Each structure stands twice: as C-alpha cells, then as structure tokens.
Amino acid sequence: MTKEKTKGGRITKWLVSGPPLLFLLVFFVAPSLIMIVTSFRYPGEFGGLAPLVAPAGEVGGEYGLTLEAYQFFLSSSLYAEIFLKSFGVAAATTLICLIMAYPLALLIARSKKRFRNLMVLLVVLPLASNFLIRIYAWMIILGPESGLSHFINTILGVFSIAPLTLLFSPFAVLVGMVYVHLPFMVLPLYINLEKHDLALLDAAQDLGASSWKRFWRVTWPLSLPGVFAGSALVFIPVLGMFAVPEILGGTGDILIGNLIKDQFLGTRDWPFGSTLSIMLTLAVLSIAGLATWLARQSGGMKYAE
Amino acid sequence: MALLEIRDVTRRFGDFTAVNNVNITIETGEFFTLLGPSGCGKTTLLRMIAGFDLPDSGQILLDGINIVSMPPEKRPIHTVFQSYALFPHMTVAGNVAFPLKMSGKMPDEIKSRVSESLNSVHLSGFANRFPHELSGGQKQRVAFARGLVNRPRLLLLDEPLGALDAKLREEMQIELISLQQEIGVTFVFVTHAQNEALALSHRIAVMNQGDIEQIDEPSKIYGFPRNRFVANFIGKINMMDVQVLEATSSHLKLVVKGLGEVTAPSKEGVRAGDKGTMAIRPEQVQILHHSEGTEVKDHFPGKIHDYLYVGNVTTYIVELANGIHIEALLPNNTPGQAKSFEAGDSVVVTWRHGASTFLND
Numbered sequence: 001m002t003k004e005k006t007k008g009g010r011i012t013k014w015l016v017s018g019p020p021l022l023f024l025l026v027f028f029v030a031p032s033l034i035m036i037v038t039s040f041r042y043p044g045e046f047g048g049l050a051p052l053v054a055p056a057g058e059v060g061g062e063y064g065l066t067l068e069a070y071q072f073f074l075s076s077s078l079y080a081e082i083f084l085k086s087f088g089v090a091a092a093t094t095l096i097c098l099i100m101a102y103p104l105a106l107l108i109a110r111s112k113k114r115f116r117n118l119m120v121l122l123v124v125l126p127l128a129s130n131f132l133i134r135i136y137a138w139m140i141i142l143g144p145e146s147g148l149s150h151f152i153n154t155i156l157g158v159f160s161i162a163p164l165t166l167l168f169s170p171f172a173v174l175v176g177m178v179y180v181h182l183p184f185m186v187l188p189l190y191i192n193l194e195k196h197d198l199a200l201l202d203a204a205q206d207l208g209a210s211s212w213k214r215f216w217r218v219t220w221p222l223s224l225p226g227v228f229a230g231s232a233l234v235f236i237p238v239l240g241m242f243a244v245p246e247i248l249g250g251t252g253d254i255l256i257g258n259l260i261k262d263q264f265l266g267t268r269d270w271p272f273g274s275t276l277s278i279m280l281t282l283a284v285l286s287i288a289g290l291a292t293w294l295a296r297q298s299g300g301m302k303y304a305e
Numbered sequence: 306m307a308l309l310e311i312r313d314v315t316r317r318f319g320d321f322t323a324v325n326n327v328n329i330t331i332e333t334g335e336f337f338t339l340l341g342p343s344g345c346g347k348t349t350l351l352r353m354i355a356g357f358d359l360p361d362s363g364q365i366l367l368d369g370i371n372i373v374s375m376p377p378e379k380r381p382i383h384t385v386f387q388s389y390a391l392f393p394h395m396t397v398a399g400n401v402a403f404p405l406k407m408s409g410k411m412p413d414e415i416k417s418r419v420s421e422s423l424n425s426v427h428l429s430g431f432a433n434r435f436p437h438e439l440s441g442g443q444k445q446r447v448a449f450a451r452g453l454v455n456r457p458r459l460l461l462l463d464e465p466l467g468a469l470d471a472k473l474r475e476e477m478q479i480e481l482i483s484l485q486q487e488i489g490v491t492f493v494f495v496t497h498a499q500n501e502a503l504a505l506s507h508r509i510a511v512m513n514q515g516d517i518e519q520i521d522e523p524s525k526i527y528g529f530p531r532n533r534f535v536a537n538f539i540g541k542i543n544m545m546d547v548q549v550l551e552a553t554s555s556h557l558k559l560v561v562k563g564l565g566e567v568t569a570p571s572k573e574g575v576r577a578g579d580k581g582t583m584a585i586r587p588e589q590v591q592i593l594h595h596s597e598g599t600e601v602k603d604h605f606p607g608k609i610h611d612y613l614y615v616g617n618v619t620t621y622i623v624e625l626a627n628g629i630h631i632e633a634l635l636p637n638n639t640p641g642q643a644k645s646f647e648a649g650d651s652v653v654v655t656w657r658h659g660a661s662t663f664l665n666d
Binding site for chain 2: 197199200202203204205206207208209210213217218221222
C-alpha cells in the first residue's frame with residue numbers, strides 16, 4: 001500500500017517536473033552549450049562556421065578550435081566602451097522606471113479594491129499591441145514634425161538657442177527603453193505594496209512618525225523585494241535590447257544588443273557574436289550575484305542596530 | 306485637572322451613530338476600561354482619542370487642551386494595537402527604539418531606554434530577534450514596551466490580549482497590572498471580555514450602541530448594575546419581573562408575580578407602582594433543605610431542576626413555584642463531592658435583603 005503510494009508519488013513528481021525540465025534542456029542548456037562551443041570556432045567564409053576538420057586536399061586555413069574571438073574582443077577598447085555604455089543605459093532606464101513606477105504602484109495598491117484590477121489592466125494594456133508599432137509611434141512623437149518638437153524648439157527659439165533634434169539621440173533611446181519596460185517595474189512593485197499591512201503605518205504614525213518618515217522607515221524597506229524584482233526585470237532585458245536603439249537611436253547609440261545582432265545578421269561572424277553573448281551573460285550573472293549578496297548584507301545589518 | 310476629558314463626543318457613519326454624546330473624565334494614573342459588545346462604539350472612541358478618527362461634534366481635552374485637530378503623530382498618546390502591528394523588518398530593539406527615534410532622542414539615551422524597557426517586560430535577551438521569531442506572548446510584550454518606552458501621557462490598548470490563549474492571557478493580565486503600577490502611565494483599555502475588565506480596571510465604562518450605560522469601579526458595576534443591559538453583560542445574574550409595592554428611604558418592597566413579596570435595597574427615584582426587574586447574582590442565592598428554611602424571612606420553595614459541576618463551584622438551577630428558574634452558585638468545599646443536592650430535591654432559596662437590586666425598565 002505505502003509502496004504503491006510512494007511509487008505513485010514519484011511518478012507524479014516526474015510528470016509534473018519532467019516537461020519543464022525537458023523544455024529547459026532543449027531550449028536553454030543546449031543552445032547555451034552550442035553558443036559556448038561556437039565561440040571557440042572559426043567563422044565560415046560566407047557566414048556560419050568553418051568545418052572542424054580541414055577538407056581533403058586543403059592545407060593550412062582556419063579549422064578546429066581557437067581563442068581568436070576572445071582575443072579580438074580584448075584587442076580593442078571599443079567593445080568595453082559599448083559594454084559600459086549599455087550598462088549605463090540599463091542602469092539609467094532602471095532608475096527612471098523605478099522613480100516613475102513607485103508612485104503609480106503605490107497609488108494602485110492604496111486605491112479601493114474594485115479599482116485596482118482596472119488600473120493594473122491599464123498598466124499592462126500597451127503590451128497588447130505590437131512592440132515595434134509602439135516604438136515606431138515614438139518615432140512620430142519625437143520626430144522633427146511632431147507637436148512636441150515644434151513646442152520645444154519654439155521655446156528654445158525665444159532664447160535664441162539652436163533647434164534640437166529629439167529623434168535619433170540618446171534621449172530618444174532612453175525614452176523608448178523606459179516606455180517599453182515601465183509595466184515590468186510597476187507590476188512587481190504593486191504586488192509587493194498591495195500586501196503591506198496598513199496597521200503598520202497606523203502604528204508608525206501613532207508612535208510619532210510624520211508621513212515622510214512613515215514612508216522611509218516602513219513602506220520603503222518593506223518594499224525592497226519588489227524593488228529588486230522590478231529592477232531585475234527591467235535591467236536585464238534593457239541590456240540585450242537592440243530594436244529600440246536601432247529605431248530611435250542615432251549612429252552613435254549602438255548598444256551590446258545591436259553589436260550581437262550585427263555579428264549574426266550583418267557581419268556574419270558567429271564565433272564573435274557568441275563570444276559577445278557569453279560576456280554579456282557573465283556580466284549579468286555577476287551583477288545579479290553582487291546585488292543578492294549586497295541585499296543580504298544590508299538586510300542583516302540595517303535591522304540589527 | 307483631569308488628564309483626559311471626553312466632552313459630548315458624537316461620531317456618526319451615515320445613519321449609524323457609533324458614539325452618541327459620550328462624556329468621560331479620566332484621571333492621571335488610572336487604569337480605565339471601555340467595555341462593551343462588538344459594535345458598541347468602544348473602538349471608534351479609542352480611535353478618536355488616538356487621532357485616527359475625528360468626532361462629528363464634541364471635544365477631547367488632554368491636560369485641558371482640545372486635541373481634536375492634532376494629528377496622531379503629534380499627540381503624546383500611544384496605542385497597543387490588537388494585531389500588535391510590530392514592524393517585521395526591525396528587530397525587537399528596533400521596534401522599541403522607533404518612538405524614541407521619532408521624537409529625536411540621542412543614540413545613547415535610546416540605547417539605555419530600550420534596554421531598560423525590554424527589562425521591564427522580561428525580554429532582555431531578545432533584543433536582536435525579529436518579530437517572526439517570537440511567540441504570541443513575546444510579541445505582546447514587545448508591543449507593550451514599544452508603547453510605553455517614550456512615556457506617553459496616555460497608553461491606549463485595543464483588545465491587546467484577544468489573540469492569546471486563556472492561560473497566557475491570565476499571566477499577561479497580572480503583568481499588565483504590575484507594569485501599569487510600576488510605570489504610572491494612564492491606561493485606556495478596550496475589551497469585550499467582562500472578566501478581563503473586572504480584573505484589570507480601576508474604573509469601567511460599559512458601552513452599548515454608542516451610549517455609556519454606566520461608569521464605575523468594577524465592584525460597583527458588578528454589585529450595583531444600573532440597568533438590565535449592564536446586569537446582563539457583566540457576569541451571570543438572575544432576573545425576575547417585579548412591581549414596587551412600597552418605596553421608603555431604607556428599603557423597597559417588591560412583588561414577584563406568583564411568588565410573593567421580597568425586600569430590596571432602596572433606590573433613588575423609585576416609586577410605589579413602578580414596574581421593573583429584580584436582579585440577584587447566583588452566588589448571593591442560598592439553598593436550604595426544605596426542613597431548615599422556614600424561619601428565614603424571604604424564602605421561596607422550589608425544586609432542584611438541574612446542576613452543573615465545574616470543579617471549584619457547582620451551579621444549581623432551582624425551579625420556583627411560579628415556574629421561574631433561578632441559578633445558585635455554591636462553592637464545593639468538600640473534596641470529592643460534586644453536589645450537596647440531588648435533582649428533584651425539595652429546597653428553599655433565600656438571600657440577604659441587601660444582595661438584590663431593583664432595575665427600572
């Protein structure tokens with residue numbers, strides 16, 4: 001009886017965890033391994049990869065495994081600069097999203113229950129329309145013929161400042177990045193803030209805390225898990241994003257995402273594209289690890305005083 | 306001057322009057338209890354004292370100053386919440402230090418006051434624990450320490466013992482009394498548990514549907530309830546419909562329908578012919594065997610209908626001649642014996658004249 005039960009339990013466990021495991025093996029582990037191997041190979045003459053073994057009769061040439069792609073990556077400071085710039089854009093996007101999303105999430109969490117779902121729906125509604133269409137819409141909004149550009153340049157003209165181009169600039173890239181990722185900051189924050197026990201705010205007020213102190217001493221520290229979750233959901237995708245800089249940015253606004261995309265679709269240098277991807281993954285993992293470690297440190301220290 | 310004076314305070318929610326023209330005066334050092342069933346307005350009144358709710362009319366004076374327009378964070382009044390509301394991201398020490406930090410105390414002073422305060426609630430070793438690592442009773446003590454550490458003029462306690470089990474609750478009651486005596490802070494305690502109110506308070510205000518029914522010392526509330534509601538709400542009591550036959554300055558003569566005459570203590574404003582209720586506590590009722598009862602002045606024959614043995618006492622239910630059931634509580638002072646009477650025994654019930662109370666309808 002018990003034997004059957006444990007056997008049945010084991011089968012259920014495999015049935016439940018099997019499909020996602022298989023999915024991850026096929027679509028995450030295997031591609032990652034392929035990417036790692038690719039980064040150590042030579043590019044083919046017309047894209048793709050050169051064969052591992054030289055064809056019969058051919059002498060010399062670039063076959064087998066090599067560290068060439070990594071050497072190339074380290075040979076120029078250009079790539080490090082693009083990495084740094086990308087991290088800067090990701091950090092700025094995350095910070096702006098946080099500053100914009102926090103009051104909104106707080107407003108939704110503190111409004112009447114029957115309005116909350118509607119407001120959350122409004123936050124995610126833009127995701128229902130195609131991402132590219134929304135980015136192209138920003139091209140029109142920021143374009144030289146738009147009302148916004150006219151308005152800004154008219155004001156600048158009053159002070160005899162040269163007209164400004166909003167589109168194809170770092171500013172436009174940042175606007176696009178923030179716009180696209182804002183819902184992913186609002187949602188985790190809302191989910192966290194909505195769970196807060198409002199009696200704690202009453203208690204803080206009762207014990208002498210002004211509204212400012214109630215926020216910084218109670219609401220903010222309790223919302224940190226939501227802040228971290230939202231920041232990760234914004235920071236990491238922004239790092240890999242290539243569509244926004246490509247459509248809204250100028251020639252100088254290339255980010256890692258564009259660089260990697262170009263290696264596969266433009267230059268057709270698969271090994272170097274793989275190398276860049278691995279570098280990006282390693283950088284993200286080390287940042288995530290550092291953030292977790294810092295959060296644990298500060299969490300333990302701050303509340304022990 | 307009174308510490309807290311609640312003057313003609315009324316609070317309405319739509320058509321519902323939660324607090325109806327209430328007047329209460331509380332003195333410094335008092336342990337004052339607001340007692341009543343849920344929905345009687347006691348919590349609304351407490352929230353108005355704390356500042357979380359505003360009266361529609363009336364004044365709340367602290368040391369003679371009207372504090373109605375003062376926000377909660379500015380009032381020198383702290384609250385112990387029913388759910389404790391401890392900050393989950395702060396340690397015990399952090400929680401207790403919170404009100405001191407808010408009032409801008411120096412770190413040295415905060416440190417010594419926190420440890421002193423934790424000492425007084427026997428939690429010295431728990432300073433670095435987080436609330437989720439504490440038991441219910443320990444959380445309760447942290448809440449007390451946090452409420453008292455900044456020496457408020459007034460500590461409000463909103464059913465603080467409600468979440469504890471019976472045994473722990475009794476322990477905390479005793480601790481609460483000694484804590485209040487030690488620190489000398491005035492307490493306003495809200496509860497629906499009448500035994501808790503009787504055990505803890507210097508004075509009790511019994512509330513019902515927004516009105517104050519009676520304000521008095523526990524023994525007066527219990528012994529001389531002013532009306533049927535108070536009599537019924539506090540403890541157990543026998544009630545019989547009566548009519549006043551004769552009212553003098555020394556006593557009242559009452560007629561119980563189908564039973565005869567009884568004598569009760571005199572009461573102001575009662576006239577012959579008034580209808581009302583005679584109330585008597587079960588422990589004041591004596592039961593005698595039929596044979597020995599005849600010389601007592603007021604006595605009524607009856608039959609033991611049923612009894613309930615609960616260890617220290619046994620409650621007997623006696624059916625009187627007019628069919629009324631009356632309860633009598635007798636201590637069990639012979640070990641191993643559950644009852645002095647058997648169901649069906651013919652008995653006589655009686656009580657001292659001063660033991661009963663007449664209540665107007």
